[in-house]
Amino acid sequence: MSEHTPSIPAEVYFFGTCLIDVFYPDAGISAIELIEREGIKVIFPPQQTCCGQPPYNSGYNDEAIEVAAAQIALFTRPIPVVVPSASCAAMMKHHYPRLLEGHPLHAQALNLANRIYEFSEFLSNTVNITLQDKGPPIKIVLHQSCSARREMQVTTQTMQLLHQLENVEICEPERASECCGFGGTFAIKQPEISAAMGKDKCDAIKKTGVLNLISGDCGCLMHLSGMMAKDNAPIRSEHIASLLWRRTR
Amino acid sequence: MTPTFRQRATDALADKALRSNFRGAMDFLREKRASVFTDERELAELRALGHQIRANVLSRLPSLLEQLEAQCQKNGIQVHWAETPNEACEIIYQIMHRRNAKLAVKGKSMVSEEVGLNHYLETRGIECIESDMGEYIVQLAEETPSHIIMPAIHKSKEQIARLFEEKIDGVGYTNNVDELIGVGRTILRDKFFKADVGISGVNFAVAETGTLCLVENEGNGRMCTTIPPVHIAITGIEKVVEKISDIPPLLSLLTRSATGQRITTYFNMISSPRKKGERDGPEEVHLVLLDNGRSRIYQDTHLQETLRCIRCGACMNHCPVYSRIGGHAYGTVYPGPIGQVVMPQIEGLEKHGEMTEGCSLNGACGEVCPVEIPLADLIRTLRQKKSAAAIPPDNRAGIGSHRKKTEAIAWMFWKWVHRAPAIYLMVTFAISRLRLLMPRSFGAWTRYHSAPKPAPQTLHELMRHRKQATSKEDQL
Numbered sequence: 001m002s003e004h005t006p007s008i009p010a011e012v013y014f015f016g017t018c019l020i021d022v023f024y025p026d027a028g029i030s031a032i033e034l035i036e037r038e039g040i041k042v043i044f045p046p047q048q049t050c051c052g053q054p055p056y057n058s059g060y061n062d063e064a065i066e067v068a069a070a071q072i073a074l075f076t077r078p079i080p081v082v083v084p085s086a087s088c089a090a091m092m093k094h095h096y097p098r099l100l101e102g103h104p105l106h107a108q109a110l111n112l113a114n115r116i117y118e119f120s121e122f123l124s125n126t127v128n129i130t131l132q133d134k135g136p137p138i139k140i141v142l143h144q145s146c147s148a149r150r151e152m153q154v155t156t157q158t159m160q161l162l163h164q165l166e167n168v169e170i171c172e173p174e175r176a177s178e179c180c181g182f183g184g185t186f187a188i189k190q191p192e193i194s195a196a197m198g199k200d201k202c203d204a205i206k207k208t209g210v211l212n213l214i215s216g217d218c219g220c221l222m223h224l225s226g227m228m229a230k231d232n233a234p235i236r237s238e239h240i241a242s243l244l245w246r247r248t249r
Numbered sequence: 250m251t252p253t254f255r256q257r258a259t260d261a262l263a264d265k266a267l268r269s270n271f272r273g274a275m276d277f278l279r280e281k282r283a284s285v286f287t288d289e290r291e292l293a294e295l296r297a298l299g300h301q302i303r304a305n306v307l308s309r310l311p312s313l314l315e316q317l318e319a320q321c322q323k324n325g326i327q328v329h330w331a332e333t334p335n336e337a338c339e340i341i342y343q344i345m346h347r348r349n350a351k352l353a354v355k356g357k358s359m360v361s362e363e364v365g366l367n368h369y370l371e372t373r374g375i376e377c378i379e380s381d382m383g384e385y386i387v388q389l390a391e392e393t394p395s396h397i398i399m400p401a402i403h404k405s406k407e408q409i410a411r412l413f414e415e416k417i418d419g420v421g422y423t424n425n426v427d428e429l430i431g432v433g434r435t436i437l438r439d440k441f442f443k444a445d446v447g448i449s450g451v452n453f454a455v456a457e458t459g460t461l462c463l464v465e466n467e468g469n470g471r472m473c474t475t476i477p478p479v480h481i482a483i484t485g486i487e488k489v490v491e492k493i494s495d496i497p498p499l500l501s502l503l504t505r506s507a508t509g510q511r512i513t514t515y516f517n518m519i520s521s522p523r524k525k526g527e528r529d530g531p532e533e534v535h536l537v538l539l540d541n542g543r544s545r546i547y548q549d550t551h552l553q554e555t556l557r558c559i560r561c562g563a564c565m566n567h568c569p570v571y572s573r574i575g576g577h578a579y580g581t582v583y584p585g586p587i588g589q590v591v592m593p594q595i596e597g598l599e600k601h602g603e604m605t606e607g608c609s610l611n612g613a614c615g616e617v618c619p620v621e622i623p624l625a626d627l628i629r630t631l632r633q634k635k636s637a638a639a640i641p642p643d644n645r646a647g648i649g650s651h652r653k654k655t656e657a658i659a660w661m662f663w664k665w666v667h668r669a670p671a672i673y674l675m676v677t678f679a680i681s682r683l684r685l686l687m688p689r690s691f692g693a694w695t696r697y698h699s700a701p702k703p704a705p706q707t708l709h710e711l712m713r714h715r716k717q718a719t720s721k722e723d724q725l
């Protein structure tokens with residue numbers, strides 16, 4: 001086991017997110033394996049469910065508060081919480097303190113907010129991980145979510161990780177910084193607009209000619225891969241944790 | 250019944266010409282803006298300064314408005330207060346009526362659109378001609394502006410050429426932009442000299458000096474405010490700024506954010522009517538200050554952030570929704586992100602609550618806003634208000650007007666599942682086991698997506714197995 005430098009924690013919590021739980025568990029396991037390989041113990045509180053973002057973004061704050069409070073109560077020890085989704089990480093880091101204003105758990109929400117790390121950010125900044133690419137040469141097209149770009153600002157960290165994989169060539173689709181149109185309940189409430197945005201994003205991805213779509217957010221992945229599949233486009237989508245683990249194990 | 254936002258948006262999405270007009274224009278404007286904000290640090294500092302200047306104004310809005318009124322009056326500018334759109338129109342009409350005015354030329358003013366001034370004057374026998382080229386096109390087409398800075402951005406030059414050919418006597422088809430502008434100019438020049446009154450908006454009203462600042466590119470603003478014998482400026486009460494020294498940073502933010510220009514062709518500072526011995530300028534200058542719900546917005550410290558807006562339009566230029574559906578789909582005077590925040594507040598959530606749904610909360614708007622308005626957060630707050638369960642007694646804001654029983658029940662059910670781990674585990678376990686029996690259709694989702702496939706085992710289950718495996722290892 002490697003020696004810990006003072007800045008690298010001995011233990012972290014892992015918040016798996018509900019989408020990874022049900023649809024992309026492999027991404028969750030991969031993320032945990034990667035962290036554990038660095039000699040860090042990963043604690044996965046089994047009572048965790050969802051960060052509460054869906055009702056929060058839909059204007060149903062009371063419901064969001066109850067579920068957020070239940071999560072806050074699970075991550076109380078003063079160790080980092082790693083979240084494999086910029087969108088859920090942003091919810092916990094930036095929106096919990098506001099959402100729980102005046103709530104008995106407000107101080108705890110603030111405390112938790114300061115310990116939230118998006119997965120790529122944690123591996124790159126906190127762990128300063130070294131990755132050895134063992135996979136064959138491939139090209140990937142990278143979709144960085146709006147939360148990764150704006151709320152969490154972790155795009156350079158994501159790039160830093162991917163650049164370490166020497167056999168992986170990264171393509172960015174045109175208008176890369178424009179939203180893919182997922183937006184959680186937005187995709188259900190305004191399906192036409194969401195699909196129009198998704199179609200443009202899918203077209204831009206297809207235009208790169210690359211068949212592997214990588215993102216750090218499973219919401220975007222589910223939206224884009226679902227649209228691609230409906231179109232019978234032969235694109236394989238994967239969370240960045242799965243890619244990193246698959247190619248370095 | 251008027252179509253819903255969703256219906257209008259759907260129609261707009263199907264309109265190929267409209268889509269390509271907006272896509273092209275928005276890409277162009279985004280690039281232009283980026284090209285004048287190349288230094289990220291300078292941009293960050295300037296936005297922080299803009300934010301601070303505007304926040305300062307709001308922190309002492311009532312006293313600054315009093316100061317503005319006093320200074321304007323000292324300069325000979327007559328100040329009028331209008332609480333409602335109707336009041337604003339009536340004030341303007343009365344000024345014109347007193348002078349027996351029959352023709353007004355108007356520079357670009359979104360507040361005049363907000364109060365429906367053209368229509369009000371027309372029904373009282375006064376012709377009101379738009380002199381901004383974009384507004385002129387929109388007026389000729391009997392439409393409304395689709396963008397707050399570029400009102401006719403929804404039209405291609407071919408569409409404008411056909412419009413001119415059809416509506417203006419003696420004009421043939423030409424899609425040469427210079428020729429088209431030439432046609433407009435010739436017609437307007439004559440109107441400038443004949444007009445009894447010039448009407449304009451205001452970009453900044455300086456309390457310290459009683460100066461009205463007007464930013465423009467075509468010179469029509471200068472003509473409207475100097476040639477006719479009467480100039481009437483109309484603006485919202487939030488447009489006041491404290492000091493003349495606040496103008497340079499705000500102006501720089503405004504023009505660079507709006508059109509990617511470091512400076513516009515014209516910048517007018519209007520400080521009084523014609524003085525004795527001066528050979529030009531209007532005999533009377535009036536300033537109409539409109540409330541229309543702004544003082545209500547002002548009451549809420551969070552929603553108050555709305556009032557920092559300097560109406561640059563950058564939020565719509567960068568909005569992925571606006572870029573696809575265009576301005577008319579919103580069905581309101583102000584479209585795009587700022588419209589989604591302003592309109593439900595001034596005209597009520599009951600009427601405009603739905604438009605807050607037309608947003609993926611991607612945050613591109615807030616990222617470019619020159620005064621750092623957290624537009625996505627405000628949209629989220631308005632969603633919350635429109636769906637609120639508790640309705641206040643005097644509910645002009647329309648709180649709770651969009652609460653739907655089915656939706657409320659769905660979220661309550663969602664809450665029960667997600668706050669209780671035991672139920673959550675049962676539900677997710679069931680989903681993973683029934684994955685092959687899952688319906689192929691999930692309403693709106695499967696119209697554009699194939700049905701999502703749950704994994705055979707959830708992360709929770711996998712982690713349980715992992716834990717069991719390690720504890721067994723430990724025992725060995």
Ligand code: SF4
Nearest residue numbers: 558559561562564618
């Ligand atoms: S909200 Fe910000 S970006 Fe939008 S028009 Fe107002 S100042 Fe410009």
